[in-house]
Amino acid sequence: MIVLITGATGLIGQEIVKQCHENNIQVHYLTTSKLKLENKKSYRGFLWNPKIGFIDLDCFEGVEFIINLAGATIAKPWTASYKIDILSSRINAMKLLYDTIKQQGISIKHIVTASAIGVYPHSLTRYYQENFTEFDNSFLSDVVIKWEEEASRFENLNILISKVRIGIVLSKRGGALSKLVAPVKYGLGSAFGRGDQWQSWIHIEDLAFLFLHVIKHELKGVYNAVAPNSVTQKDFIQTLAEVLKRPVFLPAVPSFVLKFILGEMSTLILGSQRVSSKKIESTGFSFRYHHLDNALEDLLQKKSNT
Numbered sequence: 145m146i147v148l149i150t151g152a153t154g155l156i157g158q159e160i161v162k163q164c165h166e167n168n169i170q171v172h173y174l175t176t177s178k179l180k181l182e183n184k185k186s187y188r189g190f191l192w193n194p195k196i197g198f199i200d201l202d203c204f205e206g207v208e209f210i211i212n213l214a215g216a217t218i219a220k221p222w223t224a225s226y227k228i229d230i231l232s233s234r235i236n237a238m239k240l241l242y243d244t245i246k247q248q249g250i251s252i253k254h255i256v257t258a259s260a261i262g263v264y265p266h267s268l269t270r271y272y273q274e275n276f277t278e279f280d281n282s283f284l285s286d287v288v289i290k291w292e293e294e295a296s297r298f299e300n301l302n303i304l305i306s307k308v309r310i311g312i313v314l315s316k317r318g319g320a321l322s323k324l325v326a327p328v329k330y331g332l333g334s335a336f337g338r339g340d341q342w343q344s345w346i347h348i349e350d351l352a353f354l355f356l357h358v359i360k361h362e363l364k365g366v367y368n369a370v371a372p373n374s375v376t377q378k379d380f381i382q383t384l385a386e387v388l389k390r391p392v393f394l395p396a397v398p399s400f401v402l403k404f405i406l407g408e409m410s411t412l413i414l415g416s417q418r419v420s421s422k423k424i425e426s427t428g429f430s431f432r433y434h435h436l437d438n439a440l441e442d443l444l445q446k447k448s449n450t
């Protein structure tokens with residue numbers, strides 16, 4: 145079995161590639177960077193540039209499944225022009241895959257695309273399931289809705305399509321966790337804003353396993369990818385401090401300070417989404433990391449490659 149992965153060189157992609165290899169699945173991947181090209185039997189890189197509509201057609205050879213992760217990072221300052229990049233990088237990637245598959249008559253069985261829980265509006269009280277539809281017009285929500293709409297077009301080509309709404313990914317290789325660990329380690333950890341905002345997180349190993357589970361069981365539609373036990377931001381920092389055996393004594397950083405420094409991007413820290421994992425669990429998926437303390441202990445205390 146060969147899976148074509150876009151964005152395979154990123155944080156989530158690398159873990160999915162690792163788990164593919166552990167399951168004897170060969171990986172073809174599309175990259176925008178010549179420097180990231182490799183050519184092994186189990187890991188073959190191909191160039192593409194969704195901005196100008198270029199793709200190496202050889203990437204589809206023997207491929208039945210596609211995992212789509214490509215997109216410009218949201219962790220850079222949201223200037224007006226960069227906001228355009230965040231959206232267009234995702235839309236262009238999907239459009240290029242769609243147009244190529246259609247025009248070349250390529251036979252693909254199933255596409256699983258990344259999406260994000262940022263689609264759900266800020267709320268301290270709601271518990272979000274996949275059938276929620278009252279989206280607001282925040283920047284992130286707008287990006288995700290357009291990204292998912294673009295993905296839905298593959299149904300016109302009779303391709304099974306799944307959208308995985310990813311929560312805050314915990315990995316020791318980067319992403320949100322590495323930014324939170326450093327201040328806590330040096331005794332400068334504190335909550336952000338009121339600290340009562342919900343954080344729906346997932347251990348990166350569970351996330352990669354979830355992508356493969358969706359493929360294995362040919363699951364169609366939208367699935368939240370978050371662990372069963374979301375925590376408040378205050379509890380997140382507290383648990384992190386306990387795992388790192390450090391005290392947290394500083395007062396919370398007020399919301400207005402974060403809004404002043406980060407502008408609209410402060411929603412990444414101050415936004416609250418309590419998201420349900422029940423739908424994916426009802427398909428037989430079982431999480432290895434249900435609780436934050438176990439996930440953090442695994443990532444921060446154990447010597448592993450994750």
Ligand SMILES: NC(=O)c1ccc[n+]([C@@H]2O[C@H](COP(=O)([O-])OP(=O)(O)OC[C@H]3O[C@@H](n4cnc5c(N)ncnc54)[C@H](OP(=O)(O)O)[C@@H]3O)[C@@H](O)[C@H]2O)c1
Nearest residue numbers: 151153154155156175176213214215216233258260310313
């Ligand atoms: N990490 C999270 O907490 C999280 C949460 C929710 C959703 N997601 C979504 O999941 C996806 C993967 O996340 P990640 O954390 O692994 O991201 P990442 O580490 O930033 O990797 C994304 C990959 O996308 C490719 N890429 C970047 N800009 C591109 C562009 N303009 N056109 C085409 N490809 C481009 C890059 O691969 P090449 O350099 O090889 O081209 C990069 O390695 C992203 O779309 C992200 O929005 C992530």
